[in-house]
Each structure stands twice: as C-alpha cells, then as structure tokens.
Amino acid sequence: MKEIYLDNASTTKVDEKVLKAMLPYFSEKYGNPSSPHLKGEEARRAVEESREIIAKSISARQKEIIFTGSGTESNSFALKGLFFANYPEKSHIVTTKIEHDCILNACKWLEKQGAKVTYLDVDSEGFVNPKDVEKAITEKTFLVSVIHGNNEIGTIQDLKEIGKICRSKGVLFHTDACQSFTKTSLDVKKQNLDLVTLNAHKIHGPKGVGALYIREGIRITPLLHGGSQEFKLRSSTENVPAIVGFAKAVKISRARDSVKMQKLRDYFIKGLMEIPNIRLNGATGNKRICNNINISFRNIEGEAIGSFLSVKGVFASTGSACSSKSLEPSHVLLALGMSPLEANSSIRLSISKYTTKDEIDYALKEIKNTVERLRKISPLAS
Numbered sequence: 417m418k419e420i421y422l423d424n425a426s427t428t429k430v431d432e433k434v435l436k437a438m439l440p441y442f443s444e445k446y447g448n449p450s451s452p453h454l455k456g457e458e459a460r461r462a463v464e465e466s467r468e469i470i471a472k473s474i475s476a477r478q479k480e481i482i483f484t485g486s487g488t489e490s491n492s493f494a495l496k497g498l499f500f501a502n503y504p505e506k507s508h509i510v511t512t513k514i515e516h517d518c519i520l521n522a523c524k525w526l527e528k529q530g531a532k533v534t535y536l537d538v539d540s541e542g543f544v545n546p547k548d549v550e551k552a553i554t555e556k557t558f559l560v561s562v563i564h565g566n567n568e569i570g571t572i573q574d575l576k577e578i579g580k581i582c583r584s585k586g587v588l589f590h591t592d593a594c595q596s597f598t599k600t601s602l603d604v605k606k607q608n609l610d611l612v613t614l615n616a617h618k619i620h621g622p623k624g625v626g627a628l629y630i631r632e633g634i635r636i637t638p639l640l641h642g643g644s645q646e647f648k649l650r651s652s653t654e655n656v657p658a659i660v661g662f663a664k665a666v667k668i669s670r671a672r673d674s675v676k677m678q679k680l681r682d683y684f685i686k687g688l689m690e691i692p693n694i695r696l697n698g699a700t701g702n703k704r705i706c707n708n709i710n711i712s713f714r715n716i717e718g719e720a721i722g723s724f725l726s727v728k729g730v731f732a733s734t735g736s737a738c739s740s741k742s743l744e745p746s747h748v749l750l751a752l753g754m755s756p757l758e759a760n761s762s763i764r765l766s767i768s769k770y771t772t773k774d775e776i777d778y779a780l781k782e783i784k785n786t787v788e789r790l791r792k793i794s795p796l797a798s
C-alpha cells in the first residue's frame with residue numbers, strides 16, 4: 417500500500433543527513449560534555465557548535481540558547497520559570513485562546529499557584545489583534561506569550577508589532593515557534609522577542625530535544641536542579657546526539673523548501689476546494705505556514721474522514737491535531753467562532769519538503785472519494 421504522510425505538523429521524518437550527523441555521538445563520541453577529559457571536550461565542542469548554529473539562525477547569541485528536552489519543556493520553563501522569578505510582585509500573564517495545549521495547561525496550573533491569566537480572543541482567521549494585547553497589559557503583567565505559527569490552522573502572528581508593544585510597556589514577550597521555525601522568518605532582534613521556544617522534530621530533526629532562547633539579562637528560575645548544566649538553568653546531562661541532530665536540521669533547512677511547500681500547499685488547497693461544502697480554516701498566502709492546511713467538511717466527522725483515509729494509506733490529523741486523542745472539539749477552531757459540530761468536521765493536512773505533487777494528487781482522489789462516500793451515509797446530511 418502507498419503511504420502518503422500528511423501529518424508533518426505532528427512530527428517529521430528525520431533527514432538522512434541529520435541521522436548521519438547524530439550517529440557518531442552514540443557510539444564513538446559518546447563523552448559527557450561536562451567531563452574534563454578529551455572525550456568530554458569532544459562532546460562539549462559539539463554541543464557548543466550546535467548552540468551557535470541555532471543561535472545564529474534566529475539572530476541570537478550563543479549564550480542565549482538553552483537546550484531542553486522538548487518544545488513542551490521550553491514552553492513550561494518560560495512560563496513557570498518567569499512566574500517564579502516575578503511572583504508575587506507581578507503575577508499576570510497575557511496569552512491567547514489558540515495556544516498549544518502545553519502553554520494552556522501550564523497557564524491553568526499557574527492559575528492554581530496564584531497567577532492571573534488573560535486568554536485573548538482571535539479573529540475568524542486566527543489573528544490576535546495587537547491592540548488587544550496592549551489593552552490587556554496591566555501593572556501586574558510580567559509576560560505576554562503568543563504562538564508564532566499555529567499548529568492547527570497555520571496562522572502566523574505579527575510578532576514584531578506585538579513585541580513592540582511589550583517593549584514599550586516593559587513586559588517580557590515569549591513566542592512558541594515550534595511550527596514556524598525555519599519555515600518563515602524568525603529574528604529575535606527584528607521581532608522584539610525576549611524568549612522563544614523551538615524544537616527539532618518538526619523540522620526533520622530528532623524527537624525529544626528543544627531549545628529556549630532567553631535574552632541575556634532576563635531573570636528566570638530554573639525548574640531542574642542538579643549539575644548546573646546549560647548555564648545553571650537546566651541541569652541534566654545534555655542529549656548530545658539529539659542536540660547535534662537538531663543543529664544539523666537547522667543548518668540544512670532551506671528557504672527554497674518553504675517556497676516549494678507553499679506552492680504545493682496552494683495546489684492542494686485548490687484541488688480540495690472542488691469538493692462542495694468545505695471551507696479552509698485559518699489564514700491564506702504568506703500569513704499561513706507553508707505546510708499547513710485545515711479544512712472543514714460540512715456534515716461529516718473529521719474523525720471518520722481520518723480513519724477512512726488511514727486505511728487508504730493517507731495519514732492526516734483530526735481533533736486537537738498533534739497532541740490529543742480526545743474527541744473534544746478543537747479549542748483553536750472554537751476560538752475562530754466555529755460551532756462544536758463544525759470544529760469536529762475538520763482535518764489537518766500538513767506537508768513536508770519530501771511531499772510530491774503525485775502524492776497530493778493521490779491524496780486528493782482519496783479525500784474526494786471518502787467525502788462522497790461518507791456524505792451518502794451521514795445522518796447529518798439528511
């Protein structure tokens with residue numbers, strides 16, 4: 417059976433070049449980067465070179481990048497670490513209703529510890545209005561956290577504008593850039609960013625490694641205590657092979673891959689739009705991540721479409737997309753103003769640099785057949 421993988425917003429295939437770069441760090445260059453001997457130094461050099469590559473890619477300095485175990489950990493560290501460093505003088509966080517669950521659940525946990533959180537609305541395409549950010553900031557606010565490219569609908573926020581407001585108000589600005597990293601411009605200086613969450617497995621790197629950019633001089637409380645690795649901010653022996661793989665994935669990422677993906681994405685969307693009674697959720701053009709499509713099909717369940725497609729070897733994502741197996745309607749789609757029924761009739765298709773036009777043609781054919789079959793038997797259609 418053909419396998420057409422259209423769930424790249426969830427995770428991606430590790431690039432062969434990334435794998436090749438990682439392998440020696442399991443079996444030959446396996447030293448502990450904190451060890452004082454040559455074997456340790458070899459590993460330390462690899463970690464520092466990787467840090468430099470990642471820092472440079474977002475116009476940061478090497479010492480401003482902390483390696484973590486995932487995007488989830490980086491987000492949790494940013495939110496909780498800043499809360500502990502600022503509470504009780506400041507206790508207010510401004511975020512949005514369309515964040516990844518790891519931000520929303522960390523915020524809910526922080527509310528139990530005494531934080532106040534404002535969850536901003538978005539418009540029907542998923543954009544946050546920077547004026548709403550400005551209005552929400554109070555004397556007690558220490559942090560604004562807004563996702564860069566949304567993991568479900570691909571909408572890309574205007575970080576520069578929001579960052580400018582935060583700077584003028586003396587409030588820290590964090591973004592979760594796991595989905596947008598290497599796919600659209602990310603520059604901590606130009607976009608006025610104080611903290612940025614990154615991870616490797618969305619960009620053909622390994623799972624289980626992330627990074628947090630922390631602008632020099634920011635006070636943040638560590639969450640892990642131990643051997644004082646990562647500038648005393650994240651104790652734990654560094655995952656050297658994963659860090660090397662992460663940097664390699666960044667190094668080999670190319671703007672032309674994003675251009676290619678955007679063209680294929682728009683070809684895919686055009687084909688999908690031939691199906692009656694469907695709608696594209698999220699933004700269009702350059703304001704949407706180049707690999708993301710999110711579509712609602714009137715009168716059928718996204719879950720049913722996903723299962724039928726899976727049998728045909730086409731792998732898409734439904735529900736709350738990358739994190740959850742729950743049948744709850746997506747909080748992101750509800751925030752766009754969709755009803756629970758509409759939200760549950762959606763699927764996410766996310767391509768990669770490996771996706772071909774032939775694969776999209778095959779997927780289009782299978783999606784069209786599936787929708788036709790399901791609409792015939794749907795009780796909602798009558």
Ligand SMILES: Cc1ncc(COP(=O)(O)O)c(C=O)c1O
Pocket residue numbers: 425426485486487488489491516518563565566567592593594595615616624625626738739
């Ligand atoms: C926007 C966003 N943030 C955070 C994460 C979590 O990253 P990780 O899987 O590395 O914990 C993901 C991926 O699921 C994501 O898409």
